[in-house]
Amino acid sequence: MSPRPKALFAMREEHLALLFPAPLLRRLDTLADIDVTLVAERFDDPRLNLADTEILITGWGCPPLDEAVLAAAPRLRAVLHAAGSVKGLVAPVCWERGLLVSSAAAANAVPVAEYTVGTILLAGKGVFALGERYRRERGFTLAKIEPLVGNNGRRVGIVGASQIGRRVIELLAPYDLDLCLYDPYTRVPGVRRASLEEVLRRSDIVSLHAPATPETRHMLDRTRLALMPDGAVLINTARGSLVDTDALVAELKSGRLSAILDVTEPEPLPPGSPLFDLPNAFLTPHIAGSHGNEVARMGTLVLDELERLTAGQPLTHRVTADDLDRVA
CATH class of the missing domain: 3.40.50.720 (NAD(P)-binding Rossmann-like Domain)
Known part of the structure; x- marks a missing residue:
């Protein structure tokens, strides 16, 4: 990976500002080459350049990472999920490909x-x-x-x-x-x-x-x-x-x-x-998890993971295929 790997947001656009307020976006700019105005809500969006994407920063509403997505993203190495469960996001082909997957479940x-x-x-x-x-x-x-x-x-x-x-x-x-x-x-x-x-x-x-x-x-x-x-x-x-x-x-x-x-x-x-x-x-209407000012805690965790990744250090919150039977 380059010192500033190419990254892409993939989530519902409405969540980006809460997950990554301005101070976190400034920190993100020092860690990755990313267009902060581009948020993929679907992977067939013609604006995307999946071929060069090395890191996906995902969140609520990210489409599943299936075989077609991975085929279009040959350089993809890591998925840093700014939310909890990755069960509905990461398909078996991701594990077969050897992608590094991290979740912000600890922050949530x-x-x-x-x-x-x-x-x-x-x-x-x-x-x-x-x-x-x-x-x-x-x-x-x-x-x-x-x-x-x-x-x-x-x-x-x-x-x-x-x-x-x-x-x-x-x-x-x-x-x-x-x-x-x-x-x-x-x-x-x-x-x-x-x-x-x-x-x-x-x-x-x-x-x-x-x-x-x-x-x-x-x-x-x-x-x-x-x-x-x-x-x-x-x-x-x-x-x-x-x-x-x-x-x-x-x-x-x-x-x-x-x-x-x-x-x-x-x-x-x-x-x-x-x-x-x-x-x-x-x-209560499913409010126990992160809402309002709590959401940025998950963005911070993702940036901490990205910093470790770019420094060649192990991820603290890595998720493996074997974990899926024991996590939410």
Whole structure:
């Protein structure tokens, strides 16, 4: 590679300014030969010069990198993805070609973990249920102690020691919580590991951080949801497919469980979904990941990776074909 390799943006153009604000574009100009006014939303755009492109800086909305794209880009060596998952982006031919692939999933994990920790603490304090009761009753009794709320010793189960799951555990360390973890591959020092069934049985709050794979589809089905204790809260910031929606709706309608859902199946929910009307279902529109000023964190990570690449150093956030079964 030349000292300033030829690079190309491939993503939705609307995201470029948030991912790479002016200071990051100035830094990028020192690292690569790139036209910052050209953003490929499709690879048959006649303005593109794929034949000379050595590095693709991709993001949300980038078309799949299939055989035709790679044939048109014989000098392509690396794909630096300024977003999370590369599953829908990188075709098998990319691995066969030996492309270096990097993902900004670690940067995107930060706001997801922050959202999760916030909702865990608020759920343990009873904020969602008591706030709904206050709204409904239009009043409350001063100095009345709520006996079932509080985070002192609250039992929290983490399902999946992903980058997000590990970050959640790290951020929860200062609090007086009783944590346990289910992950078939990974141990986290200082956190008790347990089976999925045990995590569900013993936890007041369960937070999902597993990838979407055929094996994890509906991992929380009717039988497993029934294991959760009365009054427990399920938090899902991972993928909607991890939970059997019909089974969860049945549990919520019974009033036995509550849920905080940033992701659902399907997504978005149809307007007639009962989840919109259940007072013990707190829904947010897939906002846990990077939004607003958080998006530039992923652009910064990509530029850090580009700097390593041009210096001949290994990528810190490299993704390999073997990783795909264990990441989101």
